[in-house]
Structure formats: C-alpha cells, structure tokens
Amino acid sequence: MATPSDLPNQQWTSNLTGTSSLTLRTVPLPLPLPSCLGPDEVLVKIHSVSLNFKDAETVNGQFTHHKSISLPDEIVPCSDAAGSIFRIGAQVRRWQVGDRVLSVGVPDFWTGVLTEELLRGGIGASGKGVLCQYRVFKDYALVPTPAYMSDDEACTLQVAGTTAWMAMNGLRPLGHPGGQGETVLLQGTGGVSMQGLLIAKASGAEVIITSSSDRKLAQAKALGADHIINYKTTPAWDEEILRLTHGRGVDLIFENGGALTTVKSFNALKMGGTIVGIGYVSGKIDPPDERVNINVMVIKKNATYKGLINGPRERLDEMLAFYEKHQLRPVIDRVFAFEDAKAAFAYLESGGHFGKIIIKVA
Ligand SMILES: NC(=O)c1ccc[n+]([C@@H]2O[C@H](COP(=O)([O-])OP(=O)(O)OC[C@H]3O[C@@H](n4cnc5c(N)ncnc54)[C@H](OP(=O)(O)O)[C@@H]3O)[C@@H](O)[C@H]2O)c1
Incomplete structure (x- = not known):
C-alpha cells in the first residue's frame, strides 16, 4: 500500500473567472496519517466526480443568488464524488478503510427545511469541493455507495438524483x-x-x-x-x-x-x-x-x-433505496480523465451532453 508521503495529492482550483482559470495544483496531505485527522474525520480517496450545471456557474463567478453562499477568492469546485475510505480518525466507527462512499453536498441538512446556515456549510462553493485526489470529510458527511453501481454511476446521485x-x-x-x-x-x-x-x-x-x-x-x-x-x-x-x-x-x-x-x-x-x-x-x-x-x-x-434546493439526508436515503429496489442506473454521457477536467467543463458548457459528465480521478 502506498504511504501518504508517496501520494501525489492534486486538486483543481479556480479563481472564479471562468473555466480557463481552472488550475491543477499539488497540495500536501494532512500528515502524519491518521493522527493528523480529527477524531471524527476520514480521509477519502476520490475515484469519480460528476459535473453539475452549478459547477460551471460557480467557476464562472455566476453562482451569486444565494445570500448565504459567499465564495472565497479561490475554490476547489464540484460537490459530487464517489470514493473510498483511505484513513479513519481515532473515534470513527461508521466506516472502515476501503468502504465505498459518496459525498453529501450539504452535510448538516438531515431533515425538514433548508436554512441559510445549513446552506453555508455546503461543499463545492463556499466550502471546499471534491475535484481532488484526496479529501478530508467529517465521518457523517458521507453515505455508502450502492453496491450494484460503479463509482462513475454513483457519483451522479447526490445532486442530480x-x-x-x-x-x-x-x-x-x-x-x-x-x-x-x-x-x-x-x-x-x-x-x-x-x-x-x-x-x-x-x-x-x-x-x-x-x-x-x-x-x-x-x-x-x-x-x-x-x-x-x-x-x-x-x-x-x-x-x-x-x-x-x-x-x-x-x-x-x-x-x-x-x-x-x-x-x-x-x-x-x-x-x-x-x-x-x-x-x-x-x-x-x-x-x-x-x-x-x-x-x-x-x-x-x-x-x-x-x-427546490436539493434535499435533506432522509430524502437522499429514500432515493437510494428506490434506485436499489428498481436497480436504476444513472445515464452517463462521457467520462473525462482527471487531467482533462477543463475539457469536461467546456463540454458541460457546450450543452452537448445527454445525462451526466464524469471526471475519472483515479
Ligand atoms: N435547485 C436545485 O437543487 C438544483 C439542483 C441541480 C440542478 N439545478 C439546476 O437545474 C438546472 C439543470 O441542471 P443540470 O445539472 O441538470 O444541467 P445540465 O446537465 O447542464 O443540463 C442542461 C440542459 O438544459 C437544457 N436546456 C437548455 N435550455 C433549455 C430550454 N430553453 N428549455 C428546456 N431545456 C433547456 C439542455 O437540454 P437539451 O440539450 O436536451 O436541449 C441542456 O442540456 C440548472 O439550472 C441547475 O442550476 C438545481
């Protein structure tokens, strides 16, 4: 198994001036692992990310209609990822290394009506996104990947689904x-x-x-x-x-x-x-x-x-059970390599796609 110091941890960033501003950077992992993780945190190795309309809007500096979302000068875009647990914090009981997981866009939104405060805690806009090779999450900010789906399919569920x-x-x-x-x-x-x-x-x-x-x-x-x-x-x-x-x-x-x-x-x-x-x-x-x-x-x-602004966790769970019951398979148009993220965004903006665009991270 690779040691953390061997890991090339790269992430795409944008300064919100358009998809041409997307830049691939190498950033250090929290080291040493796992003791650098908070007791309730996990490090996830990202495998697949899906693009949503909002991701291009954010990178273009146009995702401005939510008063609770203030964008930093530079962001890591995207909120929909499928990955696997790579390391766990000392008190994590929900997950084991190797478990397949999906990111949750607004992790603290469990039930009821979305508030401005909950929205502020969302990822991929005001909070760090998932277009990266590794990312730290709170242990509750993830759900299990449906076993019958590939990572490319499953990473489309959280926002669009x-x-x-x-x-x-x-x-x-x-x-x-x-x-x-x-x-x-x-x-x-x-x-x-x-x-x-x-x-x-x-x-x-x-x-x-x-x-x-x-x-x-x-x-x-x-x-x-x-x-x-x-x-x-x-x-x-x-x-x-x-x-x-x-x-x-x-x-x-x-x-x-x-x-x-x-x-x-x-x-x-x-x-x-x-x-x-x-x-x-x-x-x-x-x-x-x-x-x-x-x-x-x-x-x-x-x-x-x-x-409508997405949905609470109880509805995400309800939806995942429905997909599983009916063995539904999300519609994927194209899969781009991680290095080709700019081309994936350009394709999204062209409107040529049918269903979802995926970026294969690893
Ligand atoms: N409220 C929420 O929680 C939430 C969550 C997700 C997305 N959204 C919003 O929902 C919208 C769709 O998101 P998405 O991720 O599915 O986008 P998307 O994958 O980029 O799909 C965009 C599609 O919209 C269609 N379109 C463009 N102009 C149209 C028109 N005049 N009439 C009908 N269809 C038109 C095009 O379909 P054809 O190529 O077939 O013409 C285009 O492919 C976006 O505005 C996004 O911000 C909101």
Missing part, C-alpha cells in the same frame, strides 16, 4: 413516493432530467420530455420517455403538451428552464398541478415582453409552485 427525487416526491410524505397515474414534464436532457426520467418511469408516471436535439430525444425515447418534443422546432411546446394531454395539461413539471420556459410551463400545467422550480438553464432574467405576474399564473391554474 436527489434533486429529481425531491421534484417528484418532496411534497409527498416521506416513504410514500408517487407518480402512478401522473403525467410529468421534464425540460431538457441534462443531469436532473435524466435522473427524473429514470425515477418517473420507475414510479409509473407518463413522461413528456423536451430537448433542442432530435438525437437526444430519440435517446430519451429509448430510455422510456412516452412523448418527446423538440423545443427549438416546436417553440409552442406548451400547446403541444396540451394537445398530447387532450387539453388537460400535466400534473408535475420539472422547471429547469427559467426565463424562457416558466410562462409556458404554467400554460402546460393542469388545474391544480405542481411546478417545481429547479433551475434557470435558459436564463435568470425574464424577457420583458413575456412578463406575466407570477401570482396571476399561480392563481389561474390553482397551482403549487415550489422552489
């Missing part, structure tokens, strides 16, 4: 996932949507998915999507959804789009339906000519419009 799970089930009682008899709209074919497709289909829902690409729509269809709409060639995709649902509208919408999609989402929603506000891939500022008072839209559809 939990967000999709919360969009489907966050308004339902814990332990009572829904979906049966419902029609769900997923916007785009990125990370959250593809986890949503897996979850919604395994839940018995009918799924409508939109994309800018016919190729990606064909891939989504092959994965079980019931209806596909190209939002570029069918800009009135909301009317198409009303046609597909015989004028009724959909029960639940993963609102990933933001500026260019929200008004249309309300049109495509059934009376009494739910829109889950997840993202803003089409922009954060509404076009002035499309501005409709949101209260009017909510009232008109007697809608529930629920904002």
Whole structure:
C-alpha cells in the first residue's frame, strides 16, 4: 500500500473567472496519517466526480443568488464524488478503510427545511469541493455507495438524483413516493432530467420530455420517455403538451428552464398541478415582453409552485433505496480523465451532453 508521503495529492482550483482559470495544483496531505485527522474525520480517496450545471456557474463567478453562499477568492469546485475510505480518525466507527462512499453536498441538512446556515456549510462553493485526489470529510458527511453501481454511476446521485427525487416526491410524505397515474414534464436532457426520467418511469408516471436535439430525444425515447418534443422546432411546446394531454395539461413539471420556459410551463400545467422550480438553464432574467405576474399564473391554474434546493439526508436515503429496489442506473454521457477536467467543463458548457459528465480521478 502506498504511504501518504508517496501520494501525489492534486486538486483543481479556480479563481472564479471562468473555466480557463481552472488550475491543477499539488497540495500536501494532512500528515502524519491518521493522527493528523480529527477524531471524527476520514480521509477519502476520490475515484469519480460528476459535473453539475452549478459547477460551471460557480467557476464562472455566476453562482451569486444565494445570500448565504459567499465564495472565497479561490475554490476547489464540484460537490459530487464517489470514493473510498483511505484513513479513519481515532473515534470513527461508521466506516472502515476501503468502504465505498459518496459525498453529501450539504452535510448538516438531515431533515425538514433548508436554512441559510445549513446552506453555508455546503461543499463545492463556499466550502471546499471534491475535484481532488484526496479529501478530508467529517465521518457523517458521507453515505455508502450502492453496491450494484460503479463509482462513475454513483457519483451522479447526490445532486442530480436527489434533486429529481425531491421534484417528484418532496411534497409527498416521506416513504410514500408517487407518480402512478401522473403525467410529468421534464425540460431538457441534462443531469436532473435524466435522473427524473429514470425515477418517473420507475414510479409509473407518463413522461413528456423536451430537448433542442432530435438525437437526444430519440435517446430519451429509448430510455422510456412516452412523448418527446423538440423545443427549438416546436417553440409552442406548451400547446403541444396540451394537445398530447387532450387539453388537460400535466400534473408535475420539472422547471429547469427559467426565463424562457416558466410562462409556458404554467400554460402546460393542469388545474391544480405542481411546478417545481429547479433551475434557470435558459436564463435568470425574464424577457420583458413575456412578463406575466407570477401570482396571476399561480392563481389561474390553482397551482403549487415550489422552489427546490436539493434535499435533506432522509430524502437522499429514500432515493437510494428506490434506485436499489428498481436497480436504476444513472445515464452517463462521457467520462473525462482527471487531467482533462477543463475539457469536461467546456463540454458541460457546450450543452452537448445527454445525462451526466464524469471526471475519472483515479
Ligand atoms: N435547485 C436545485 O437543487 C438544483 C439542483 C441541480 C440542478 N439545478 C439546476 O437545474 C438546472 C439543470 O441542471 P443540470 O445539472 O441538470 O444541467 P445540465 O446537465 O447542464 O443540463 C442542461 C440542459 O438544459 C437544457 N436546456 C437548455 N435550455 C433549455 C430550454 N430553453 N428549455 C428546456 N431545456 C433547456 C439542455 O437540454 P437539451 O440539450 O436536451 O436541449 C441542456 O442540456 C440548472 O439550472 C441547475 O442550476 C438545481
């Protein structure tokens, strides 16, 4: 086994001026191990990291809408990692060396409603991220990797998986996932949507998915999507959804789009339906000519419009049990080498991906 002094401990850093600012640095490990670890800390060897939209946003200095997240001048990006326990602190009982683990984005968020204080403790923005070869975690800031999944698959679960799970089930009682008899709209074919497709289909829902690409729509269809709409060639995709649902509208919408999609989402929603506000891939500022008072839209559809920031640990556990029960396998587009992290970020920003982009660390 390698001794700690043999370990080339490298990490990617960014000064938040864009993906070209990503720099690979060598940093010392806490030595000597394990006595340099706190009694409740573990050193994890990172194997795989998945990219999320927010990671590019953070590196570009644009992740600025949470008042509790203040970014340091230089960050280690990314929050989703799969790894294995390399060393444990003196009082650690949860883990043994070699256990496979996943990082948890907001480690102190166990149940209930997220607070600004909890959010401040998140990793990959205000807190050190996981795009590194080794990282120290509190022993409770990890969950076991599903045994049937590879590290590349499992490292996609924490942000994209939990967000999709919360969009489907966050308004339902814990332990009572829904979906049966419902029609769900997923916007785009990125990370959250593809986890949503897996979850919604395994839940018995009918799924409508939109994309800018016919190729990606064909891939989504092959994965079980019931209806596909190209939002570029069918800009009135909301009317198409009303046609597909015989004028009724959909029960639940993963609102990933933001500026260019929200008004249309309300049109495509059934009376009494739910829109889950997840993202803003089409922009954060509404076009002035499309501005409709949101209260009017909510009232008109007697809608529930629920904002979402990932989910608590109890929901992550619930989701992991669901994936295991249905043997779901996250959709991976491409795997990049650790040295090619810049190219992985550029690919994320190009929007060419279908599902998740992985960086293979070791
Ligand atoms: N609230 C939370 O807790 C949370 C958690 C995770 C992510 N998010 C947010 O959710 C959004 C998606 O994240 P992600 O990681 O899944 O992103 P991603 O993997 O980068 O996916 C982006 C996809 O969005 C689609 N898209 C772009 N413009 C669109 C439009 N006008 N209409 C419909 N789809 C459009 C594109 O799909 P096509 O190429 O198929 O057109 C693109 O591939 C981001 O805004 C992110 O910040 C929020």
